[in-house]
Amino acid sequence: MRSLDRRTFLTGSAAAAAGLLLFAGFESPAHADEVLTGYPGSIPLRRARFENWDGAIVADQLWTAVPRNATDVVALVNWAHSAGYTIRPQGHRHTWSPLTVAPGTAGNKKVLLVDTTSKLTAxxxxxxxxxxxxxxxxxxxxxxxxxxxxxxxxxxxxxxxxxxxxxxxxxxxxxxxxxxxxxxxxxxxxxxxxxxxxxxxxxxxxxxxxxxxxxxxxxxxxxxxxxxxxxxxxxxxxxxxxxxxxYMLRCQNFTNIPISELFAKPDKVTNRSLSKLIDASGRVGVIWYAFTDKPWVQVWTRSANKPFTSRRTLGPFNYLFADNLPTPVPQLLGNLVEGHAEVAPAFNAAVALATSTGLDVTFARDMWGPASHFLHFVKPTTLRVTAGSHVIVTRRSEVQAVVHEFTSHYTAMLDDYRRRGMFPINSGVEIRVTGVDSAMEYGPNADAPALSAATAVPGHPEWDTAIWLDTLTLPDTPHQSEFYRELERTYFVEFPAERGVVRAEWAKRWGHTNDGAWLDTDTLRTRIPASYPKWDSAVETLARWDPHRIFTTELLDQLMP
The missing domain is CATH 3.30.465.10 (Uridine Diphospho-n-acetylenolpyruvylglucosamine Reductase; domain 3)
Incomplete structure (x- = not known):
């Protein structure tokens, strides 16, 4: 994993002023017949740098094909089969885990990226x-x-x-x-x-x-x-x-609910506690900056008519302040990048204040508009952090208890690390709640997604809710791997089996050792497969339709040998 220096974070245009990360894939034209024997030359090819969302996965100058249609994709796959290459679909690289390529993949490795974003968009x-x-x-x-x-x-x-x-x-x-x-x-x-x-x-x-x-x-x-x-x-x-x-949604944004109320014990809930907000609106998101006591709570409620106090939206991405964070946020971010981990509490306090102020000055506390205006709110210029995430599939009635226990455990861990002079988490926690995946809408012969982290658990119809718990920090923050490893083992691994199932969120970080993510062989070989009722049959199905393992990576070879 590479280190990110201050220049990487703070150069650029408007994003630089806000201390935001911008990454681009550097490309160069290529002549396939010079290197790739038998390559279907009519399909555009280039050398391109791969870099994922948080910049932790970088692979320089990999062969990258640009198919014009599905027929080209088939031709590429058959060429890869004959040439001993693997094929990796590539989208916008907004991911954290090495499911596309491994960090540091060499340009001479027999890997062909296939850019789907140029033409396969109909x-x-x-x-x-x-x-x-x-x-x-x-x-x-x-x-x-x-x-x-x-x-x-x-x-x-x-x-x-x-x-x-x-x-x-x-x-x-x-x-x-x-x-x-x-x-x-x-x-x-x-x-x-x-x-x-x-x-x-x-x-x-x-x-x-x-x-x-x-x-x-x-x-x-x-x-x-x-x-x-x-x-x-x-x-x-x-x-x-x-x-x-x-349909239309009303979006309300709160920054005045203390964690003692939002994440209260189940017997201490109020109308502003998480479970009650979900009961009222169904659509709630929480962004809780580390070391602060009042999270940013987003509540979306179906509303056919515009409430009197709501501002009508004109499009998506309505949190303009998220891309233009004011002083002293950029300076504190620069200090973090330079290695001053101890400024994490001040940084998060500044971000929380900027969020609250930004909601006020942009009249974004209470908005109303089409659902699509609110489903998307994260832009490419938003601060890029790394993310470790797990999902707990459980009863809806357990939401408040699970979140209370998780946030209490997380807070105790932050305090313990701070007492030891360590600040591994300098961004925060995101909490989202969804239903589970089932095939009920597709008829008796259909099945749920076998490997979805939200797939239903046979024999437990009461486990109808998935709680997504996402812990965020800047890439390469000292001691982050130790923190993630401890959090996984002391909370998620120990979660009582009679209350639900814990799974990794595939796109994020999981399977930590002290050396990093996706390295814990016990998680990869035992815990993850055990959390999916149809793991073996799904792995066998994918292998049967790709017996030559054209579609695989180093991580997938460990996870699905």
Missing amino acids: MSMADAETVRVQAGASMEKLLRFIESNGRSLTAAPAPGDVTVGGVLAVGGHGTAIPSLDELGKPGTIWGSMSNLVSSLTAVVWDAKSGSYVERTFDRTDTDCAAFLTHLGRAFITEVTLKTVPA
Whole structure:
């Protein structure tokens, strides 16, 4: 993992003034016939630098193909099979875990990145309720397209610069469960994005022809469940997704609820405690800056008519202050980057104040508009932090207890590290709550996404809720790996089995040792597989459709040998 210096953080244009990170993939044209024997020369090829969201995964000058259509993808996969290469779909690289490539992958390694974002972006309405979209389309453009057709999604990841294929590969999600007023109403899917897929098209091995071909899997196909969240162990070219009628949301932002009330013990809840906010609105997100006592709480409520006090929105990304944080935030951020970890409490206090002030001066405390204006609120210029995240699938009635226990444990750990002069966490915690993934909307022969972190647990229909707990810090912060390792083992591993199931959030950091993430072999080989009821069958299905392991990485080879 590379170190980030102050110049990397603080140079640039407006983002530099806010102390934000901007990364770009440096590219150079390539002549395939000079190096790649037999490469289908009509398909554009270049050398490109790969860098992920937090800058921790960097691979310089990898061969990167730019297919013009799905036929090109099939040609690339078959060339890779004959040439001994692996194929890695590449979207906007808004990820943390090395599911695309490993850090430091050499340019001479037999890996071909396939950029899906240039041409594989078509979308159309398959019918009145379903959208057909290629894997390289961005979520932002997808939401705008379906909104223009009178449709929307119940929830979606906060960034707009993520591809549909990338989101589905890791079981991406937003934050939403039914409010008490919405309980029992049919037609809405409350889990991850993967559970919206009604059919998908993948490039798979065909034994009869002795080649890779495109094949479409309907949701009722026995093998479809393994592809719905495939972690990059497959190449999906197109999907059809279920949508819902377009709707309006009221977005309220609070920075005055103390953690003692928001994360209160279940027997001490008030109307401003997390579980009560969820009961009232169903859609709640929490951003809690470390060492502060009043989180930023976002509450989205369905509202057909604009409330009198709400400001109407004109588009998505309504938190302008998040990209223009005022003094002293950039200076404190610079101190953190230079190694002054002890300024973390002051940094977070400054960010919390800037958030509260920003909400006021931009009139963003109370807004109203189409759902798509609020589903996306993280821009590429937002401060880039690393993220360790786990998911607890449990009863809805356990939400308040689980969050109280987690936040209490996390606070005690922060205090313990601070007493020892260490500040491994200098950003904060994000909390989101969704439903679980099931196939109820698809009929008796369908199945839930087998490898989605939100997939339902057979035999436990009462475990109907997924709580996503995301701990954030700047990349390469001293002692972060020790903190993440301890948090995993003292809270998530010890979570009582009778209360629910704990899983890793695929796109983030997990499986920590003191040396870093994704290194704990016990987690990779035992704990993760044990948390999925259909792990073995899903791994076998993906291997059967890709017996030559064209779609794999070092991490996937450990996780799915």
